Amino acid sequence: MGASATGYGVVGIGNAIVDVVARADDAFLAAHGIAKGAMTLIDPERAETLYAAMGPAIEISGGSAANTLAAYASLVGSAGPKGAFIGKVRDDQLGAVFAHDIRAAGVAFATPPATEGPATARCLILVTPDAQRSMNTYLGACVNLDAGDIDEAVVAAAAVTYLEGYLFDPPAAQAAFRKAARVAHAAGREVALTLSDPFCVARHRDAFRALVREEVDILFANEAEILSLYEVDRFADALAAVRAETRIACLTRSEKGSVIVADGAVVEIAAEPTVVVDTTGAGDAYAAGFLAGHVRGLGLARSGRLGALAAAEAISHVGARPQRPLAALAAERLGAPA
Amino acid sequence: MGASATGYGVVGIGNAIVDVVARADDAFLAAHGIAKGAMTLIDPERAETLYAAMGPAIEISGGSAANTLAAYASLVGSAGPKGAFIGKVRDDQLGAVFAHDIRAAGVAFATPPATEGPATARCLILVTPDAQRSMNTYLGACVNLDAGDIDEAVVAAAAVTYLEGYLFDPPAAQAAFRKAARVAHAAGREVALTLSDPFCVARHRDAFRALVREEVDILFANEAEILSLYEVDRFADALAAVRAETRIACLTRSEKGSVIVADGAVVEIAAEPTVVVDTTGAGDAYAAGFLAGHVRGLGLARSGRLGALAAAEAISHVGARPQRPLAALAAERLGAPA
Numbered sequence: 001m002g003a004s005a006t007g008y009g010v011v012g013i014g015n016a017i018v019d020v021v022a023r024a025d026d027a028f029l030a031a032h033g034i035a036k037g038a039m040t041l042i043d044p045e046r047a048e049t050l051y052a053a054m055g056p057a058i059e060i061s062g063g064s065a066a067n068t069l070a071a072y073a074s075l076v077g078s079a080g081p082k083g084a085f086i087g088k089v090r091d092d093q094l095g096a097v098f099a100h101d102i103r104a105a106g107v108a109f110a111t112p113p114a115t116e117g118p119a120t121a122r123c124l125i126l127v128t129p130d131a132q133r134s135m136n137t138y139l140g141a142c143v144n145l146d147a148g149d150i151d152e153a154v155v156a157a158a159a160v161t162y163l164e165g166y167l168f169d170p171p172a173a174q175a176a177f178r179k180a181a182r183v184a185h186a187a188g189r190e191v192a193l194t195l196s197d198p199f200c201v202a203r204h205r206d207a208f209r210a211l212v213r214e215e216v217d218i219l220f221a222n223e224a225e226i227l228s229l230y231e232v233d234r235f236a237d238a239l240a241a242v243r244a245e246t247r248i249a250c251l252t253r254s255e256k257g258s259v260i261v262a263d264g265a266v267v268e269i270a271a272e273p274t275v276v277v278d279t280t281g282a283g284d285a286y287a288a289g290f291l292a293g294h295v296r297g298l299g300l301a302r303s304g305r306l307g308a309l310a311a312a313e314a315i316s317h318v319g320a321r322p323q324r325p326l327a328a329l330a331a332e333r334l335g336a337p338a
Numbered sequence: 339m340g341a342s343a344t345g346y347g348v349v350g351i352g353n354a355i356v357d358v359v360a361r362a363d364d365a366f367l368a369a370h371g372i373a374k375g376a377m378t379l380i381d382p383e384r385a386e387t388l389y390a391a392m393g394p395a396i397e398i399s400g401g402s403a404a405n406t407l408a409a410y411a412s413l414v415g416s417a418g419p420k421g422a423f424i425g426k427v428r429d430d431q432l433g434a435v436f437a438h439d440i441r442a443a444g445v446a447f448a449t450p451p452a453t454e455g456p457a458t459a460r461c462l463i464l465v466t467p468d469a470q471r472s473m474n475t476y477l478g479a480c481v482n483l484d485a486g487d488i489d490e491a492v493v494a495a496a497a498v499t500y501l502e503g504y505l506f507d508p509p510a511a512q513a514a515f516r517k518a519a520r521v522a523h524a525a526g527r528e529v530a531l532t533l534s535d536p537f538c539v540a541r542h543r544d545a546f547r548a549l550v551r552e553e554v555d556i557l558f559a560n561e562a563e564i565l566s567l568y569e570v571d572r573f574a575d576a577l578a579a580v581r582a583e584t585r586i587a588c589l590t591r592s593e594k595g596s597v598i599v600a601d602g603a604v605v606e607i608a609a610e611p612t613v614v615v616d617t618t619g620a621g622d623a624y625a626a627g628f629l630a631g632h633v634r635g636l637g638l639a640r641s642g643r644l645g646a647l648a649a650a651e652a653i654s655h656v657g658a659r660p661q662r663p664l665a666a667l668a669a670e671r672l673g674a675p676a
Binding site for chain 1 (some may be wrong): 388395408431440443
């Protein structure tokens with residue numbers, strides 16, 4: 001499949017996951033000891049037990065960085081620089097579903113599937129009536145992603161290499177991150193990172209801190225994540241800390257909108273009003289919007305508004321991937337991107 | 339798993355299928371030679387080609403009779419007589435998805451999965467902007483369902499044995515139908531049949547005619563299907579023909595509602611107003627509603643209204659399985675079932 005190595009806007013590196021989404025009530029979460037709103041790693045036995053107890057579900061391709069690339073592709077359409085994704089599935093039915101969906105979204109995806117070992121990763125997502133999602137991830141084949149899967153030509157050809165924080169969990173992926181960052185910077189490109197989840201940050205805080213200081217040009221985090229990273233209680237303190245360490249930081253605050261700090265400037269972006277059905281993928285979509293603006297040189301404010309718009313679309317329906325063509329939505333709401 | 343053999347309301351026998359649903363425009367259907375609104379059988383190669391060309395999809399458990407049983411379970415809740423399903427998956431990931439979803443819906447399902455042979459069946463469903471669905475079915479493991487899979491104790495214990503017309507396509511299933519009908523009638527139970535699709539009727543017209551005459555107590559068909567069965571052009575002629583051959587016939591006519599003929603009576607039921615998003619599963623849900631009323635002795639008019647209500651819910655969202663608890667919806671719209 002060797003992806004063409006010319007002119008990518010963004011290459012995302014993350015866990016390749018199929019989401020299994022069901023509605024549940026708070027009593028179900030309590031009965032099964034599920035941490036509401038968080039991402040919890042589960043083993044195959046727990047995955048089996050939880051799945052058997054869950055209600056009827058639908059399967060939708062997911063994965064944080066993969067969701068971002070799908071939304072990025074929808075935003076830039078055929079006009080903008082294409083996106084690419086690097087992540088590990090197995091050669092099984094759900095792996096084929098993941099590969100189909102990301103390619104069908106217009107994203108280059110050429111990581112070879114594992115031919116042995118664990119099955120394609122699954123995330124059992126329980127959406128409660130308050131639209132919160134609680135994620136239970138069986139990492140499966142994702143544990144096999146390693147530095148050898150980083151296609152240097154693709155990374156060197158992408159304006160931004162986007163790293164998903166969740167990928168700190170599978171053992172070999174941190175080495176893959178470091179390699180990708182090295183290749184990107186050697187080619188004069190930018191490196192972006194999303195912190196993904198406050199508990200993920202807590203599990204890998206030292207490694208995250210070092211990566212942010214040494215390699216990250218653009219950081220995405222929500223309020224809980226940035227507070228966890230710097231072990232502070234106040235948003236203002238986290239903001240001051242992150243300004244000293246990265247060139248651009250996009251901090252999302254749910255219905256309070258987002259704050260972008262960059263090059264001495266602080267830009268506040270309002271949240272886009274919408275009906276909230278399922279918050280899965282809000283952060284992923286925000287990053288897609290910001291990056292779709294950033295790689296096309298649209299400036300901080302407009303890039304942030306694209307992020308807010310994509311996030312609003314993501315939370316207005318079940319599932320993280322966009323259900324409406326985002327380029328058309330953006331043109332309708334914000335005018336032409338030129 | 340051996341399902342308990344006491345007191346089922348309905349046992350459905352049909353193809354066990356996972357739906358792969360994507361949006362498409364009319365140009366896509368034309369470019370790929372897809373018959374709009376119909377169900378077309380496809381081989382593995384065609385399934386591969388079409389899937390590669392389709393946009394991003396979601397996977398939802400489907401299958402006509404299986405959809406009916408899921409909606410039936412949602413309508414009767416824990417109070418009414420339970421439903422059961424007989425159908426063939428393989429022991430693969432999509433087979434596990436199908437089995438989980440139907441059991442999680444509250445339906446007994448104990449058909450052993452095939453351990454070799456073709457993969458679990460898939461139906462590639464393309465939903466056009468006019469809400470029409472065009473179905474392309476790879477039958478896979480369904481071809482292995484045979485008379486040996488008919489659990490006689492379950493059939494004998496079910497008030498109604500519900501047969502899906504699509505099951506005339508896999509080679510060994512007609513024998514399974516005949517066996518199920520024999521067992522049901524020997525136990526003093528009723529046999530229901532849905533014609534499924536006008537092209538399916540045309541493929542197997544003689545076998546359908548014989549089955550209707552000899553075994554069917556309750557027939558479900560839409561206008562195109564009943565015209566095809568009797569090879570007539572006018573609905574009134576089809577109505578006259580079917581009255582002579584079955585005790586109860588429920589004929590659905592989309593936005594024109596439905597007509598139920600039974601025991602000399604003709605009952606007209608208005609369609610339930612709704613926003614039409616995806617017509618997949620409308621007929622399946624109608625049958626569920628009628629049967630949920632029928633097995634609880636609610637009479638023709640009320641059973642028909644339950645059918646119309648369930649059909650309206652099914653077409654108001656993407657995918658055939660109910661997304662709202664139908665018992666609550668029915669109580670809200672029609673009052674308590676007693």
